[in-house]
Amino acid sequence: MRRISRxxxxxxxxxIVLTVSAVLLMRWIDPLTSAFMVRERIVASTSKPQYAVRQRWVDAKDISPQMKLAVIASEDQTFPDHYGFDFKSIDKALDERESGRRVRGASTISQQVAKNLFLWSGKSWIRKGLEAYFTVLIETLWPKERILEVYLNIAEFGKGVFGVGVASETYFKKPAVRLNTYDAALLAAVLPNPKRLRANAPSRYVRSRQEWIVGQMRGLGGTALLKRLD
Known part of the structure; x- marks a missing residue:
């Protein structure tokens, strides 16, 4: 038993050493892919018809400030202030589950980076535990600006469309640095379910969500909020 324990x-x-080292290196080295992109490439190669999975890295300085603000406004408004977890949102989600209502998302941007980069989809306690572990590492070892940069480069914006660079070129025919408020809000509007919600053919729901995000961006004080990430 002692030998097994050792x-x-x-x-x-x-x-622990391997995972800490990997996360620390990614503070400066851009990840070549993510767990979710690997899974999507497998699905794409076995689908009929097959489709391409595209992603191109865009540095933070080449991403529109409006795009950064839009995902904070839509996905995680406490992002500048929390340390990886939004406990108020988690409490609300638990209350909704207990009352039988539809459960809202409570994952922060940091949690989504941890899940998309290293893990798999699902709701098991093992996956949630690993997600929490990687979230703590990311929040400890990366600055907020880096977390947001990685998120925008690995997030899925449509079928086979990963990262704001490809999404901007695909849907608006322009680089990510030129995205305006409404472009950014439209891309952020599809993030909850990019397989069903489409930026290139937005439904009434997507348009209403886009307008809501624009309002939230203004309510947060505009791009001045991004100074708090430094």
């Missing part, structure tokens, strides 16, 4: 301890320590 082996388990060394395996756990090795895994």
């Amino acid at each position: 082996i388990a301890g060394w395996l756990l320590l090795s895994w």
Whole structure:
């Protein structure tokens, strides 16, 4: 039993060193892909008809401030202030689940980066535990600006469309740095379900969500909010 315990301890320590090192390196080295992109490439290659999965990295300085603000306004308005988890939103989600109402999303941008970059979709306690672990690492080892940069480069904006660089070129025929308020809000509007919600053929719901996001962007004080990420 002692030998088994030592082996388990060394395996756990090795895994911690490996994961901490990988996350730390990604503070400066752009990830080549993500767990979600790998899964999507497998799905795309086995689908009939097949489709391409596209992603192109865009540095933070080449992403419109409006796009950064739009995803904060739509996905995580406490992003500049929290340390990875929005406990008020989590409490609300738990209350909704207990009352039988539709459960709202409570994941922060940091949690979504952890999940999309390293993990798989699902609702198991194991996955949620790993998500929390990687979220803590990301929040500890990366500045907020880096977290937002990685998020915008690995988020899915449509079928086979990953990252704001490809999304901007695909839907608006312009680079990400030139996205205006309404372009950015439209892209952010499809993030909850990019397989069903379409930026290139927005439904009435997507348009209403776009307008709501624009209002939230203004209510947060505009792009001045981004100074708090420094």
